[in-house]
Amino acid sequence: METRYLSLAEVARHRTAEDCWVVHDRRVYDVSGFVQRHPGGEQMIVLRAGGDVGRVMEGPPHRHSPNAHRWLQQYYIGDLEREGEGEGTRPPQQEQTLRQRGEKSDAEQTSDFVMDARCKKVDPDNDLVDWNKPLLWQVGHLREKYDEWVHQPVDRPIRLFHSDLIEACTKTAWYMVPLVWFPIVLVSSWYLYSELARGNTRLFTSITTDYSIPVHKYCYPIFFLFGMFLWSLVEYLIHRFVFHMNPPASNYYLITLHFMLHGQHHKSPFDGSRLVFPPVPASLVVGLFLGAFHLLIPGVIGLSIFVGGLGGYVVYDMVHYYLHYGSPKKGSYLYGLKAYHVKHHFEHQKAGFGITTRLWDYPFRTSIPEETFDKSH
Numbered sequence: 001m002e003t004r005y006l007s008l009a010e011v012a013r014h015r016t017a018e019d020c021w022v023v024h025d026r027r028v029y030d031v032s033g034f035v036q037r038h039p040g041g042e043q044m045i046v047l048r049a050g051g052d053v054g055r056v057m058e059g060p061p062h063r064h065s066p067n068a069h070r071w072l073q074q075y076y077i078g079d080l081e082r083e084g085e086g087e088g089t090r091p092p093q094q095e096q097t098l099r100q101r102g103e104k105s106d107a108e109q110t111s112d113f114v115m116d117a118r119c120k121k122v123d124p125d126n127d128l129v130d131w132n133k134p135l136l137w138q139v140g141h142l143r144e145k146y147d148e149w150v151h152q153p154v155d156r157p158i159r160l161f162h163s164d165l166i167e168a169c170t171k172t173a174w175y176m177v178p179l180v181w182f183p184i185v186l187v188s189s190w191y192l193y194s195e196l197a198r199g200n201t202r203l204f205t206s207i208t209t210d211y212s213i214p215v216h217k218y219c220y221p222i223f224f225l226f227g228m229f230l231w232s233l234v235e236y237l238i239h240r241f242v243f244h245m246n247p248p249a250s251n252y253y254l255i256t257l258h259f260m261l262h263g264q265h266h267k268s269p270f271d272g273s274r275l276v277f278p279p280v281p282a283s284l285v286v287g288l289f290l291g292a293f294h295l296l297i298p299g300v301i302g303l304s305i306f307v308g309g310l311g312g313y314v315v316y317d318m319v320h321y322y323l324h325y326g327s328p329k330k331g332s333y334l335y336g337l338k339a340y341h342v343k344h345h346f347e348h349q350k351a352g353f354g355i356t357t358r359l360w361d362y363p364f365r366t367s368i369p370e371e372t373f374d375k376s377h
Contacts, residue, residue, distance in 0.1 A: 004078030011080070015050035017042050021077070023052045029075040033155075037270055042327055065347040067153060074155045134167075136160040139259045140252030147246070150263045151349050158268045160260065169280045170260075171273035174321040180279045181314050188307045193220045195300045203301070220304055227308020234309070235316050236360035240353040269345050275324055276317040286310065312356075319356045343368050 006028050014021035020032045022045070035042050048056060057064045057072075128149055129138045135158055142149055161167045195201065196217040203213040243262035247254035259267075265274060277285075293306040319334075323341045328334035337358075344352035352368040354361045361367035 005081040006078050007081050012050040015046070017046050020045060020049045022048060022050070023080055024054050024057065024072060026080045027076055028078045028080055029072055030077045031072075031075050034075065036327060037325065067151075067346040071153060071155070071346070131156065134159050134161050135264070136256060136260060139263065140255045142255070144249040146249065146255050146259075146263075150259065150267050153267060153269050153345060155270055156268055157271050158264050158274065160264065169278060172276060172278040173273070174276050174318070176279055177276045177282075177317045178314055181282075181310060185307055185311045185314065188303070188310075189220070189224065192300055192304045192307060193217055196220055196304075201300045215301065223301060223304035224308035224311065227305040227310075228312035228315070230305065231309040231312030231316070232354075232357055233360060235312070235355060236353050236364070239355065240364070240366065244350070244353065266345060266349065270324060272325065275321045286313075316356050323355070340368060 008023075011021050011023055011028055014030070014032075017035045018032060020035050021028055021030050023029075031045060035045050038045050045053075057069070128142055128145060129135055139146060139150070159167060160170055196215055196219065199214065201215040203215060239262075245254075245258060247258045249255075265271075268274070289309070290306060293302045296302065297305060319337070320341075322328070322334065323338045326334065326338070328338055337356075340352055340358060341355065348368045351366045352358075352361060353366055358367060
């Protein structure tokens with residue numbers, strides 16, 4: 001495909017949130033699909049739409065990361081013409097050959113599924129994997145290249161499995177999380193509150209019945225909130241030690257497991273179908289946590305704390321989705337969280353593990369350094 005050459009006048013005509021072009025290093029980018037996702041808010045881009053964003057990206061106040069510059073290249077649509085040149089295409093000897101979006105390979109044509117049209121044709125030198133095939137069974141072969149590759153985000157949908165049924169179980173719309181789990185939290189809360197209202201629940205009954213303390217029904221909100229607080233710690237620990245484990249380069253299976261659990265999200269952070277935990281695998285994890293709570297804190301009190309934790313999980317997944325696709329008001333709590341989380345994805349993958357709160361990053365010393373953290377991407 002021939003390189004397209006565009007005039008400044010043509011670029012300047014695209015300056016709305018729905019139709020937004022920008023120039024950087026004399027290359028033109030159509031960032032219309034990224035405007036809403038920008039961590040600094042839509043206005044940060046719209047105000048500069050139709051113009052050059054080079055100075056802004058280089059800073060001050062914020063110098064964009066190499067990953068941010070790499071991400072921008074996905075929206076390239078042409079070059080800015082030199083003064084005095086007409087708009088159009090240059091002679092073939094001056095062209096850059098770009099791979100066409102949606103072009104099918106032989107592997108795709110013989111496959112039993114169709115890849116998303118946004119997947120570019122495979123470039124083995126840059127991509128290292130074949131995007132026309134499920135990625136899960138490929139990433140383990142990257143070995144020592146995996147860590148760098150998985151932390152170079154792209155704007156492409158990801159397919160993990162050949163089977164459409166199994167693949168469907170790994171993806172879900174955001175609204176399925178509250179739709180499935182919120183009724184369970186609500187019904188369980190009413191049941192547990194009613195059980196406490198019977199007046200039969202007491203503390204320390206396993207130690208002695210002489211000094212056991214009756215538990216009032218109004219204690220349920222306290223147990224519930226404690227469960228939500230406890231979840232914030234669990235959320236941090238899972239994100240840091242499970243989702244961000246460092247699989248050995250020689251271990252194919254651990255690399256594959258890491259990619260399935262969380263690596264896929266870092267590779268494609270705006271794949272909307274993979275931003276929340278699908279209900280099917282989530283139910284297995286919830287079942288394990290429920291069993292653990294039953295063993296550690298049996299009875300109504302333990303269940304009350306567990307239900308609070310389940311409510312915390314629902315909040316966590318909703319906040320996480322909003323941090324990727326929402327546009328919080330500048331200066332708000334969620335605005336700061338969004339910028340913090342994008343820093344985690346694009347620049348500080350080994351820090352900033354808090355999602356709903358930065359609280360636990362401070363005592364565990366994994367907070368993103370303040371001097372590199374600001375309100376923009």
